[in-house]
Amino acid sequence: MLGRINHVALAVPDLAAAVATYRDTLGADVSQPQALPEHGVTVVFIELPNTKVELLEPLGEDSPIAAFLEKNPSGGMHHICYEVDDIIVARDHLKQQGARVLGSGELKTGAHGKPVMFLHPKDFFGTLIEIEQV
Template sequence: MKLGRLNHIGVATPSIEDSIAHYREVMGATKIHTPFDLEAQGVKVCFVDTPAHSTGSGSSDSGGTQIELIEPLGPDSPLTNFLEKNPLGGQHHVCFEVPDIEDARKEFEELGKRILGPTRIGAHGTPIFFVHPKDMQGMLTEIMETPKEGTHWSN
């Protein structure tokens, strides 16, 4: 398995609205996408763009890693237990890109890594799966197929 691009860091939050205000007012975020419900996964999602790099003149490039704010849609959300243990929210997962999701899944399985659930469509509109934190040095890890031209979610 070759390490792909870090696509995003998932941050669980009890309130996307409050988190948006934090990233805008405290962290200076200027590109915050419109929140949307991902009902199949029981969460509301909002992406915050970070710049790829700063030019030193106050401007920056786009294309950096995103922050994925995730809020439970209800009590049956997979985030409910996380937020019960971490009421303020916090880092939930990291997400790396791979060129082919089925090849990546096969490689992780051959390495004996536990995959949580089936491959499914994630918030970017591309196939994803999660690898158990106990098999990834304590981090819940999302593996995402690199978005193809025209399929990447943006808003």
């Protein structure tokens, strides 16, 4: 079921500082920041030859990464996004196996405009997993 890693997301408290570090210290190719108010984050993409890293900074009052940054004030690894061919098939299989889909348990539209769901980290050894149909 699991396909490519679409991205690895890192939460950071200060996006401008993180951009400078990834660009200058690590020599990475970083995008311009994009504010995604409907997702509660500002995001920068780091394009790598085989996948990408996303740097996330909270945006607005109810950012989904605010609680994570309260627990990890310096930032940290937030989630891994895997691609699947058919997210409906994936969702039904996951639920049938007892895995919990976060939120309403239904699909949403993700930051890339594609259908996504997030799986409960308690069902996956502390790792927050995003599943995206590409």
